[in-house]
Amino acid sequence: MVEVVPKLVVDGLTKRFASTEALSRIDTEVKAGEFISIVGPSGCGKTTFLRIVSGLEQATTGEIRLDGAAVTRPGSDRGFVFQQDNLLPWLTIMDNAMIGPEIGGFASPERRRATQALLKLVGLEGFERHYPRQLSGGMRQRVNLARALAIDPEILLMDEPFSALDAQTREIMQTELLRIWEEGRKTVLFVTHQIDEAVFLSDRVFVFARRPGRLQEIIDIDLPRPRPLSIKRTPAFIALVDRIWTLIEHEVRASVMEELA
Numbered sequence: 001m002v003e004v005v006p007k008l009v010v011d012g013l014t015k016r017f018a019s020t021e022a023l024s025r026i027d028t029e030v031k032a033g034e035f036i037s038i039v040g041p042s043g044c045g046k047t048t049f050l051r052i053v054s055g056l057e058q059a060t061t062g063e064i065r066l067d068g069a070a071v072t073r074p075g076s077d078r079g080f081v082f083q084q085d086n087l088l089p090w091l092t093i094m095d096n097a098m099i100g101p102e103i104g105g106f107a108s109p110e111r112r113r114a115t116q117a118l119l120k121l122v123g124l125e126g127f128e129r130h131y132p133r134q135l136s137g138g139m140r141q142r143v144n145l146a147r148a149l150a151i152d153p154e155i156l157l158m159d160e161p162f163s164a165l166d167a168q169t170r171e172i173m174q175t176e177l178l179r180i181w182e183e184g185r186k187t188v189l190f191v192t193h194q195i196d197e198a199v200f201l202s203d204r205v206f207v208f209a210r211r212p213g214r215l216q217e218i219i220d221i222d223l224p225r226p227r228p229l230s231i232k233r234t235p236a237f238i239a240l241v242d243r244i245w246t247l248i249e250h251e252v253r254a255s256v257m258e259e260l261a
């Protein structure tokens with residue numbers, strides 16, 4: 001059956017912080033099961049956008065609709081993975097992964113079994129009783145991912161989840177994320193400032209610009225799936241990365257110079 005209603009609708013979304021126009025009139029839609037990446041220079045509103053979708057932040061005008069219902073607060077239909085792992089050091093990996101269901105009051109034995117399966121899916125079978133300090137950075141980020149999936153969300157929101165990882169671990173996590181996504185086909189919004197990461201993962205890339213923060217352009221990533229890491233060396237891949245870089249190069253340079261000043 002053809003899905004007619006989009007998963008996510010962004011309808012005239014604007015966000016102001018005092019005099020800062022963090023997001024200026026965003027209108028777009030995301031289909032169920034789509035993998036969307038968001039790229040753009042520092043300060044263009046990527047995190048703010050994700051926080052509004054998550055319900056942690058309120059829009060100034062406009063709204064976000066998930067499955068037709070306006071988002072007003074956080075809910076178990078949305079899972080969030082942040083840049084830093086925010087695991088609780090005194091809880092085991094299993095208990096950390098179960099925080100969402102625990103807080104939401106739906107931590108049934110079935111849910112524990114499902115979470116167990118998720119830990120296996122992210123490659124952490126056998127680590128359930130370990131504590132976060134016993135795990136590497138890459139492993140902790142896998143726990144974060146399992147935790148976000150443990151509430152069985154409709155949409156997964158990821159804000160630069162791999163940026164604290166070294167280059168090799170990051171590439172492994174990219175392929176792992178795609179494998180997990182192929183299995184569950186969640187709708188994903190993935191923020192990154194690495195353009196090649198965005199191209200590698202996504203069906204479409206939302207290119208944001210700043211001052212005011214806005215959705216400048218949407219790039220279709222028409223590369224075949226499944227995608228091996230070697231696709232990053234193909235001319236089609238490199239052309240897509242170049243095209244996106246050309247769109248944001250000027251603004252990225254400007255934002256870097258401001259940060260240095």
Ligand SMILES: Nc1ncnc2c1ncn2[C@@H]1O[C@H](COP(=O)(O)OP(=O)(O)O)[C@@H](O)[C@H]1O
Nearest residue numbers: 017020022041042043044045046047048049213
């Ligand atoms: N809570 C806040 N209060 C005031 N200004 C904010 C707040 N959060 C973000 N901003 C401002 O909004 C703009 C967008 O920020 P952000 O969404 O963090 O951008 P990005 O994630 O793309 O780097 C920036 O100018 C930032 O300083």
Ligand SMILES: [Mg+2]
Nearest residue numbers: 046047048159
């Ligand atoms: Mg950010």
